[in-house]
Amino acid sequence: MTSRKKLQGLVAATITPMTPDGQINLPVIRQYVDYLVNKQTVKNVFVNGTTGEGLSLSIQERKQLAEEWVCQGKDKLDHVIIHVGALSLPESQELARHAAAIGAGGIAVIAPFFFKPTNKDELVSLLQKVTSEAPDVPFYYYHIPPLTGVKIRVEELLEGIKERIPTFQGVKFSDTDLLDLAQCIHKNEAQQLEFLYGVDEQLLGALAVGANGAVGSTYNYLGRQTNLMLEAFAKPDLALARKYQFLTGEFLNFVIKLGFGVAQTKAVMTFVSGIPMGPPRLPLLGASEEFIAKAKAKLDSIVWPDGN
Ligand SMILES: CC(=O)N[C@@H]([C@@H](O)[C@H](O)[C@H](O)CO)[C@@H](O)CC(=O)C(=O)O
Numbered sequence: 001m002t003s004r005k006k007l008q009g010l011v012a013a014t015i016t017p018m019t020p021d022g023q024i025n026l027p028v029i030r031q032y033v034d035y036l037v038n039k040q041t042v043k044n045v046f047v048n049g050t051t052g053e054g055l056s057l058s059i060q061e062r063k064q065l066a067e068e069w070v071c072q073g074k075d076k077l078d079h080v081i082i083h084v085g086a087l088s089l090p091e092s093q094e095l096a097r098h099a100a101a102i103g104a105g106g107i108a109v110i111a112p113f114f115f116k117p118t119n120k121d122e123l124v125s126l127l128q129k130v131t132s133e134a135p136d137v138p139f140y141y142y143h144i145p146p147l148t149g150v151k152i153r154v155e156e157l158l159e160g161i162k163e164r165i166p167t168f169q170g171v172k173f174s175d176t177d178l179l180d181l182a183q184c185i186h187k188n189e190a191q192q193l194e195f196l197y198g199v200d201e202q203l204l205g206a207l208a209v210g211a212n213g214a215v216g217s218t219y220n221y222l223g224r225q226t227n228l229m230l231e232a233f234a235k236p237d238l239a240l241a242r243k244y245q246f247l248t249g250e251f252l253n254f255v256i257k258l259g260f261g262v263a264q265t266k267a268v269m270t271f272v273s274g275i276p277m278g279p280p281r282l283p284l285l286g287a288s289e290e291f292i293a294k295a296k297a298k299l300d301s302i303v304w305p306d307g308n
Contacts, residue, residue, distance in 0.1 A: 004105070004138070005078055005079070006192075006194065006212070007044060007078075007079050007081075007105075007106070007138075007169075007170070007194050007196070007212070007213065008194065008212040008213040009043075009044065009213045009214075009227070009230060010042045010044065010213060010214055010216075010219045010223055010226055010227060010230070011042070011044040011045060011046050011079070011081065011196060011213060011214065011215040011216075011219065012036055012040070012042045012044070012045050012046070012215075012216075012217075012219040012220045012223060013045075013046045013049050013050065013051035013052065013198075013215050013216055013217050013219070013220075014032070014045050014046065014047050014048075014049075014051065014052050014069065014220070015051055015052060015217075015220060015262075015265060015266055015269055015277050016048075016052045016053050016054075016057065016065060017029065017032065017275070017276065017277050017278055018277070018278035018279055018280070018281065019278055020278060020279065022278075022279065022281060024057070024061050024064065024065060025276070025278055026064060026065070026068045028275055028276065028277075029065075029068045029069060029072050030072045031275055032072075032273075032275055033045075033069075033072045033073055033076055033077060034076070035273050035275060036077075036220070036223065037076050037077070039224065039273070040219065040220065040221070040222075040223030040224050040227075041223060041224050041227045042219050042220075042223035042227070043076075043077050043078045043079075044077060044078050044079040044080075044081070044213075045069060045073065045077060045079070045080055045081070046081045046083065046108065046172070046215045047065060047066055047069045047080065047081065047082050047083065048062050048065055048066065048082060048083045048084075049083040049108070049110075049142065049172075049215070050144065050147060050174075050217075050262065051216075051217040051220075051262055051265055052065070052083070053262060053280060053281055053284070054083050054085075055085075055086070055087075055110075056281045056284075057281075059086075059091055059094065059095065062084075062095060063095070063098050066082045066095075066098065066099060066102060066104065067102050069082075070082075070102045070103055070104055078105075079105040079106060080104055080105050080106075081104065081105060081106040081107065081108055081140065081215075082095070082099040082104045082106070082107055082108070083107070083108045083109070083110065083142060084096045084098075084099055084107045084108070084109060084130065084134075085108065085109040085110035085111075085112070085130075085142060086112075087112050087113070087114050087115075089126065089129060089130070092109065092130045093129065093130055093133045094133075095107075096109075096130050096131065096133040096134040096137075097133045097134065099134055099137060100133070100134035100135075100136065100137050104137060105137075105138070106137060106138040106139065106140055106169065107130075107131070107134055107137050107138075107139055107140070108139070108140040108141070108142040108172055109127055109130050109131070109139070109140075109141065109142060110142040110144060110148060111123055111126075111142075111143075111148045111150035111152070112126065112148075112150075113147070113148040113149055113150060116148070116149060116150050117150060117152065119152065120152055120156050120157050120159075123150070123152055123157065124157065124161060124164055124165070127139075127141065127165060128164050128165050131165050131167050131168075134167070135166075135167065136167070137167060138167055138169035138170075139165060139167040139168055139169055140169055140170050140171060140172050140194070140196070141154070141157065141168075141170075141171050141172070142171075142172045142174070143171055143172065143173050143174060143175060144172075144174035144175065144198065145174075145175050146174070146175065147174075153177075153180050154171055154173065154180055154181070154184050155180050155183040155184050155187065158171075158184055158187070158188060158193075162191065168193075169193065169194055170193045170194030170195055170196065170212070171184065171193070171194075171195055171196070172196045172198055172215045173195055173196065173197055173198055173206075173211070174197075174198030174199060174215075175198075175199070176199055176202065178202075178205055178206065178209055181195065181197070181206060181209060181211065182209035182210070185209060185210040185211070186210075194212045194213070195210070195211045195212055196211065196212060196213050196214055196215045197211040197213070197214045197215075197216075198214065198215050198216055199216075200214065200216035200217065200218040200219070200222075200226070200248065200252065201245075201248065201249045201252045201253070202245075202249075203216075203226065203229070203245065204229065204233065204241055204242065204245040207230070207233050207241075214226075217262075217265045218248065218252065218265075220265070220269050220273075221268055221269050221272040221273060222248050222251070224308075225244055225247070225248060225304055226244065226248060228240075228244055228304075228305070228306060229241050229244035229245055229248075232244065240305060243305050244304075244305065247302050247304060247305075250298075250302065251295075251298055251299055251302060254294075254295075254298045255268070255291075255295050255298070258291055258294060258295070259291070261284065262280055262284055263279075263280040263284045263285060263286055263287050264287045264291055264295070266278065266279070266280055266286075266287070267286070267287035267291065267292050267295070268287075268292075268295055268299075271292060271295075271296050272299070
């Protein structure tokens with residue numbers, strides 16, 4: 001593996017832009033990259049994950065999106081991580097090979113969630129088979145038990161993983177179990193791993209236990225404010241960091257009560273950025289006009305500490 005810049009700070013879990021008739025909308029990605037970098041101060045992306053509806057896309061579509069993000073991100077983004085997890089091992093391997101061939105900065109793999117691994121050994125065996133197809137590409141385990149139902153603790157998974165998977169680089173940790181996260185960080189301090197937190201509304205808690213950064217959907221449109229929270233935390237100005245977390249939390253708390261998921265994220269990103277994200281793919285249905293009006297009014301009502 002060649003020397004690389006450490007992955008830290010914010011990573012936008014990218015949305016997959018779609019045309020009104022449900023095709024992936026590749027030409028929008030160039031503008032999307034510029035928007036993330038210039039308006040949201042976010043220079044890392046995580047492609048084809050949950051927010052990107054990766055598991056609802058065909059292999060061909062996933063490859064096209066990965067290529068477009070790597071191509072458009074060249075010289076603009078620091079890291080382009082491609083999620084290559086799939087229910088079928090050969091498909092996941094094919095995506096891993098493809099990510100390596102196009103020069104992705106990293107790959108991530110979710111646990112299969114139909115036939116689920118029931119213990120650590122089954123899961124590591126699968127991860128090993130996928131990652132060995134991309135032997136020079138840093139690998140992140142994508143832990144998201146609320147969606148996969150795979151609840152193997154990461155602390156346990158990490159024991160001995162480097163011996164079996166030399167490219168293991170870290171974890172995208174999308175769970176509320178901060179005890180598990182904290183133990184992972186504590187036990188692996190010597191290894192220079194990267195722990196990226198994935199529950200945006202409680203990122204400050206994860207930073208407190210040592211997370212290096214975060215991957216999330218809200219960094220598409222609240223990246224600037226969340227970066228100000230990260231800056232305040234680093235100073236440290238905890239009172240200011242808390243203000244940012246409370247305010248992003250106020251918005252999320254509001255929309256979660258209305259019903260919030262990938263479809264609604266697409267709608268919010270569309271009205272905040274002006275870039276058309278289009279509809280989600282079935283089984284998801286588009287956000288209602290009522291949701292959009294309420295979410296916009298809520299976001300507009302928030303006064304951020306920097307006055308913007
Ligand atoms: C369940 C879910 O979608 N979680 C999001 C969060 O960013 C989430 O949207 C946010 O915390 C709001 O609840 C991310 O962890 C998912 C993610 O990073 C991805 O798209 O791969």
